[in-house]
Amino acid sequence: MGAAGAGRLARPPYRPGYAHVGWRAGTATTVAVLALASAPFFLAPYATTALTRMLIFALLAASLDLLVGITGLPSLGHAAYFGVGAYAAGWIAGHGTAAAPAPLLAAVAAGALMAVALGWVAVRSSGVFFLIITLALAEVVRQLAVSWEPVTGGSNGMYGIAATRVGGTALTNVAHLHWYVLFWFLVGLLVLWSLSASPFGATLRGIRDNEPRMRAVGYRPFRYKLAAFVAAGAVAGLAGGLLAAQQRLATPEDLGFTTSALALLAVVIGGSGTIWGPCLGAALVILVRDSFGPSLDGHGPLVLGLVFIVVVYAMPRGVAGVRWSRRRPQLRTKAG
Amino acid sequence: MSELDDVLRCAGVRRTFGALRAVDGVDLAVAPGARHALIGPNGAGKSTLLRLIAGGQRVTSGRIWFDGREVTSDPEVSRARQGIGQTFQRSSLFRTLSVAENVALAVQRTRGRPWLPFPRRPGWAARVDEMLRLVGVEDRAHHRVDTLSYAECRQVEVAVALAAEPRILLLDEPAAGMSAAGTARLLELLRGLSAEITLLFVEHDLDMVFELATEVTVLHLGRVLMSGAPTEVQASEEVQRAYLGTGRRGELFTTVRSMGGDHVTPGT
Amino acid sequence: MANWVDIGVIAVLNGLAIGLLLFVVAVGLSLVFGMMDVLNLAHGAVFVAGAYVAWWVVGGSPTWTGWLAALGVALAVGALAGGGLLLMTGPLARRSHLEQALLTLGVALVVAELLSLAFGEDVRSVSPPPGLGGTVSVLGNAYPAYRLLLIALGAGLAVAAHVVVERTPLGALVRATVADRDMVAAVGIDARLVRAGVFVVGSMLATTAGVLGSPIYSPRPGLDSTILILALVVVVIGGLGSVRGALVAALLIGQIESTGRALLSDLASFLLFGSLAIVLALRPRGLFAGAIGGQH
Structure with a gap:
């Protein structure tokens, strides 16, 4: 073994495999961005709006994947940060300024702060406990949105949110709104990509694979997990801010369990661990919800429930097909 | 003494x-x-x-x-x-990562910046290769750990522990x-x-x-x-x-x- | 002053009723997770199915026959639901918790939608059995008679569950499987039947609780997630797989719910989840996880 090994020393040296973008990925990304940017020229306004909505939801799903796919924290309450972002953006637009980045900044800050507060509790648990506690905490946030009527508008939601203003003009044109959303969508994705391709991302993957060993090597997993939770919350808040700008409405529904479940469904359909997978998954989910939903008289969840069941059986690895079906060392092995 | x-x-x-x-x-x-x-x-x-x-x-x-x-x-x-470094009786590695990435996690903790939130070619990459050569798994560097043999896992186990510079x-x-x-x-x-x-x-x-x-x-x-x-x-x-x-x-x-x-x- | 005492007595009794009902719901959830590692997010939907059965069979004109029939139908529905879920989660035994949770979540969505297609979107109120619709004097306070019956039945079921799990050979096998599944398999015991039994009985308890609770928790869309979340809170606080833990946690949550609602109605849910957060911060695996759950 020794001699053979020495003879093969010409192997490429170590470098992080995810730290460089190949020309193929680069080209695909450029084409996709150009297609998305030119969509308003080809599509009817309602189709453009649908596409805008997909982008918003895709950003939510991608931010959730930072938790689920990269860090191994399956959250069932990610819509809380999304909805809080929407409310924060709406409130600032109404009571502060609707000038361009302000509502979004408020949304990001609100998402991040909420994630700090709730993540402080949630991140201490793991596996199935994390699933349950994120679900429960999101439910608290939803009830807060329903009962804090003077600010949130109660169960009717916050409606008539002032249109975002860019350089003095209000964003009411469908195409302008689409470009605005696309720009911030790309910013959000860039942040997520950077996090996941960085040394920080490598640390998160290590925690996902084997947290006890990370501790034995000298990492303090809690801090990294909390940081990932806050980053995901901030990007989800950004997506929420975009939602407020797009539909000019924020409802308790947006932070509810169904929205969280849909985001998770998007991640699973797309395949966790990548950034583009959940985006595709989100597009698919929104397509199903918005096209089947109305024809089923408001029983869209029926279709989505079936999709859940089918996906778990038929596509355990999602579209991106990465590392999904492999069972990670979770509670089961710890209990053994 | x-x-x-x-x-x-x-x-x-x-x-x-x-x-x-x-x-x-x-x-x-x-x-x-x-x-x-x-x-x-x-x-x-x-x-x-x-x-x-x-x-x-x-x-x-x-x-x-x-x-x-x-x-x-x-x-x-x-x-x-x-x-205080340790290796485990039953190998405890990062199973979906490659051998090099396993060792890199330990090297990154001591020599790198595990908090860095953007991608950058690490200055300590050579150290990873050095550790892999030391335990003799350099020709498996880019294989996923869960495809390795038992003995190879033991070797990587030692490399990870040593890479943390105990x-x-x-x-x-x-x-x-x-x-x-x-x-x-x-x-x-x-x-x-x-x-x-x-x-x-x-x-x-x-x-x-x-x-x-x-x-x-x-x-x-x-x-x-x-x-x-x-x-x-x-x-x-x-x-x-x-x-x-x-x-x-x-x-x-x-x-x-x-x-x-x-x-x-x-x-x- | 007397007024506060009266509110207190009623709140405590309400808490007891809610707590015991929650225990009956949660014990199945807890044991199914403990024995099979399956987090059954469809459990709330199973409860609501029981409640709808009560409305459908009993409706607004209650008779004792109607109530007994409703219980019978609910038991059958629960057995079917448990069997179905067992068959569905079987192939996923070696997959992650997340995937099993997603599957049962999908089932929950489908069941909830089917129920609201069948029974409509309205709140369906169910009347207590004849003779129990009135009130009884408890320490000088008028208290709904049905809730006292509910407390008695809940206590009976709790005692029965406790005795079965803690005192019988069957229960010993259940506890052993919760503590160390692999060890039970390694000594050659085939626990599959017991596991299937726990799943089915757990679902039957959930539908029974749905029937018994229907005069308090009127069946309506959205009730499934309310109950599911309450049951999950109970299970987490009590420790997954622990019957005693589930009982203590359910009684605790019942008191927090009812006292909270009586004193500061809007903040009740914060009290509830606040106590969950505190428990998890102090004992991340629940209060009684060490006693039975045996997680190292």
Whole structure:
């Protein structure tokens, strides 16, 4: 073994495999961005709006994947940060300024702060406990949105949110709104990509694979997990801010369990661990919800429930097909 | 040598699981640069003692000093950061990552910036290759860990532990389940380590123990039976009896070697 | 002053009723997770199915026959639901918790939608059995008679569950499987039947609780997630797989719910989840996880 090994020393040296973008990925990304940017020229306004909505939801799903796919924290309450972002953006637009980045900044800050507060509790648990506690905490946030009527508008939601203003003009044109959303969508994705391709991302993957060993090597997993939770919350808040700008409405529904479940469904359909997978998954989910939903008289969840069941059986690895079906060392092995 | 010079010291360390006294009042002193072996029959409390020192489990009573500083109540992470490294009896790696990425995680903790939130070619990449070459898995660098053989996993295990730059390395049966060639290679690797790294290891393969060790401590039923130079231990009648229940010397090596693959059930 | 005492008595009794009902729901969830590692997010939907059965069979004109029939139908529905879920989660035994949770979540969505397709979107109130619709005087306070019956029945079921799990050979096997599944398999016991039984009985308890609770928790869309979340909180606080833990946690949550609602109605849910957060911060695996759950 020794001699053979020495003879093969010409192997490429170590470098992080995810730290460089190949020309193929680069080209695909450029084409996709150009297609998305030119969509308003080809599509009817309602189709453009649908596409805008997909982008918003895709950003939510991608931010959730930072938790689920990269860090191994399956959250069932990610819509809380999304909805809080929407409310924060709406409130600032109404009571502060609707000038361009302000509502979004408020949304990001609100998402991040909420994630700090709730993540402080949630991140201490793991596996199935994390699933349950994120679900429960999101439910608290939803009830807060329903009962804090003077600010949130109660169960009717916050409606008539002032249109975002860019350089003095209000964003009411469908195409302008689409470009605005696309720009911030790309910013959000860039942040997520950077996090996941960085040394920080490598640390998160290590925690996902084997947290006890990370501790034995000298990492303090809690801090990294909390940081990932806050980053995901901030990007989800950004997506929420975009939602407020797009539909000019924020409802308790947006932070509810169904929205969280849909985001998770998007991640699973797309395949966790990548950034583009959940985006595709989100597009698919929104397509199903918005096209089947109305024809089923408001029983869209029926279709989505079936999709859940089918996906778990038929596509355990999602579209991106990465590392999904492999069972990670979770509670089961710890209990053994 | 005075007590203050010991890199690791345990005083009256005790750990009970219900009525079972897994480790029952162990005093242990490990000198800097020592290759200190812990031997003893199954159930003697060797693995438990290592876990108590690493901080994976808490002592029921007793105190532990590392480098002159008491670490008894420090959590595992903080002991690891002070320089207590460990390898596990059952390989514990990052299974969906490649061999190089496994080692890189440990290197990144000591030499890199694990908080850096944007991609950058690390300056310490060469160190990863160095560690891979050291344990002889450089031609598997880009394979996922869960595709490796058992012996290769053991090698990566050692590489990950060494990459964290420990001042003392706790090895829990490093040669268990390895072929003769693998054991020889591991022995060569451990012998070649700088004297700045102190070794404390549990091993059933007594040939390896007496090849490598500069000091041997024999545990029996959670207590220290004796501690001394390898030759003293080999000569001890008491040790013979503990292992075999007889006084016949010749069987120490033959009989006990056949136990080499046995695993002490962790006392959890 | 007397007024506060009266509010207190009523709140405590309400808490007891809610707590015991929650225990009956949660014990199945807890044991199914403990034994099979399946987090059944469809459990709330199973409860609501029981409640709808009560409305459908009993409706607004209650008779004792109607109530007994409703219980019978609910038991059958629960057995079917448990069997169905068992068959569905079987193939996923070696997959992650997340995937099993997603599957049962999908089932929950489908069941909830089917129920609201069948029974409509309105709140369907169910009347207590004849003779129990009125009130009884408890320490000088008028208290709904049905809730007292509910407390008695809940206590009976709790005692029965406790005795079965803690005192019988069957229960010993259940506890052993919760503590160490692999060990039970390694000593050659085939626990598959027991596991299937726990799943089915757990679902039957959920539908029974749905029927018994229907005069308090009127069946309506959205009730499934309310109950599911309450049951999950109970299970987490009590420790997954622990019957005693589930009982203590359910009684605790019942008191927090009812006292909270009586004193500070809007903040009740914060009290509830606040206590969950505190428990998890102090004991991340629940209060009684060490007692039975045996997680190292």
